[in-house]
Amino acid sequence: MTVTEPPAAPAPAAPAPTPRLAARTSAVGGSPVRDILAVTARPEVINFAGGLPAPELFDADGMAEAYRAVFAEMPARALQYSTTEGEPALRAALAERARARGLVTSPDELLVTTGSQQALSLLATALLEPGDTVLVEDPSYLAALQSFGLAGARVVAVPGDEHGLDPEALEELVVRERPKLLYTVPTFQNPTGRTLPAARRAAVAEVAARRGLWIVEDDPYGELRYEGERVPWIAAHPGAEDRTVLLGSLSKIMAPGLRLGWLRAPEGIRRACAVAKQAADLHTPTVNQLAAARYLADRDLDAHVRRVAGVYGERRDAMLAGLPDALPDGSVWSRPEGGMFLWVRLPSSYDTTALLPEVVRHDVAYVPGAPFHAGEPDRSTLRLCFVTQTAEEIAEGLRRLGTALRA
Structure with a gap:
């Protein structure tokens, strides 16, 4: 009796390569x-x-006390989902701080973000199409360059000097490049530490109003002044009211581990950023927002x-x-x-x-x-x-x- 060997199993095929990462x-x-x-x-x-x-x-003791109070008084709320726009108590406190610094602001004009870095990402999603042009200072905040680059934007530097960007050069670039927005850190800029003078801020607002340009004014360091007089935000200048997005943060004045920032923006772009945030993280952690609001109510942050x-x-x-x-x-x-x-x-x-x-x-x-x-x-x-x-x-x-x- 002849025994027939079973056919050899075919060699396993090499696994197909996985799709490439986004360029x-x-x-x-x-x-x-x-x-x-x-x-x-x-x-x-x-x-x-x-x-x-x-x-x-x-202020670790002050923050610990704020968290203890939140968990003692509203544990279920602190551990629950929240609204995308942010906890009302925190938005009210942040709006009051903006008003005290010369910018009339209502809580409804604010969107709480998971650090001001998220605000940059949301704005890039809401405003930029691949190939759009963004103007920045020279040099500029590194993480902003990353955010705009990931959105596929073309980033162009505005010439300036030791005092900051040159408004005349800005206007020339706006006419030539037709950008979507200007991103600026006008107070104690990262990386240079320089502060844009008041006259140039007014000129930037005027150029934006006349030429049609969004201004993204990032202010994470402005309260850390130890010399000289405070310079008003660009957002407070005539012509900038309907076209400036002001970014703020508690990272440098309270603690970066809270990951609490916010943006103040006109209604249309604020709504677009809220939609982008719903897709990103739904909302900023509730307990951190409530603890920060409690801290601002009970302690003297100034x-x-x-x-x-x-x-x-x-x-x-x-x-x-x-x-x-x-x-x-x-x-x-x-x-x-x-x-x-x-x-x-x-x-x-x-x-x-x-x-x-x-x-x-x-x-x-x-x-x-x-x-x-x-x-x-x-x-x-x-x-x-x-x-x-x-x-x-x-x-x-x-x-x-x-x-x-x-x-």
Whole structure:
């Protein structure tokens, strides 16, 4: 009897490749700041790279008491879904703070966001089609460049000087490029620390009104002033009322871990952003909103901000005092009246991106300036954050920086 062998099983087919990722994710890339923070996480590194508020200045006791009160009085509500627009108590408190600073605002004009970074993403979704043009300052906030890039926008830098963008250059670009919006951080800008003067703010509002342009005015640092007089928002100027989206945040004045921001916008764009938010996260965490509202009701946030700003001013002074000895001859730097950042330009022969590994080997770090530029980067620039370290740590960090640059 002949036994027939069963036919050999066919070799398994190679699995088909998975579909490709969206091109925009590889075109935009990650955050160089986050990459630097990962490399410099060693405790011995004095890190001027991050944009982190000083944690020892957080009012942890006040926030803990606010959370305890919320859970004692309304636990079911705190743990439940909320409205997309935000908790009424928090919106009312934020509207009152805006009114106290010269901008008539009702709670219904506000949309609470999960950090002001989400507000940028919502605006990009609501306003931008692939190929639309966005105008930004030069240099500009890195995460805004990422948000607009992910939306497929074409980002164009507006020329300026040590005081900020040039309104005449802005108008020329609006006529030539026909952009959808201008994005600006006019007060204590990230990364330069500069503040746009009042006359230029009025001129920007006038250009936007006459030429048809959205203004996105980002103000995460404006309350951290420790020198000089407050400059009114662009949103408060005639001509800007119906075309300015003002972004605010509790990250720098209370705590970034709350992830609480907001946008103030005309009705149409606010509704569009609410639809985008429903698709993104439905609503910002209820318990964090209620705790923040309770804190604002029970505590004096303005007094807390004055305390924080006072400490930050001392740390800015410590950095300004140490820069002349640390930096090579021919360097220039900004002198901010508030905020968290200082901008440095070394002589043109220096490339701060190429120098960074050597600097990190000396246990100190900065952020190279190149990623903050939408156009041709200035590779001799760098950003320093002065708020996270003590005056003594700042002095030692600058000593290390000077040694590294001389090496």
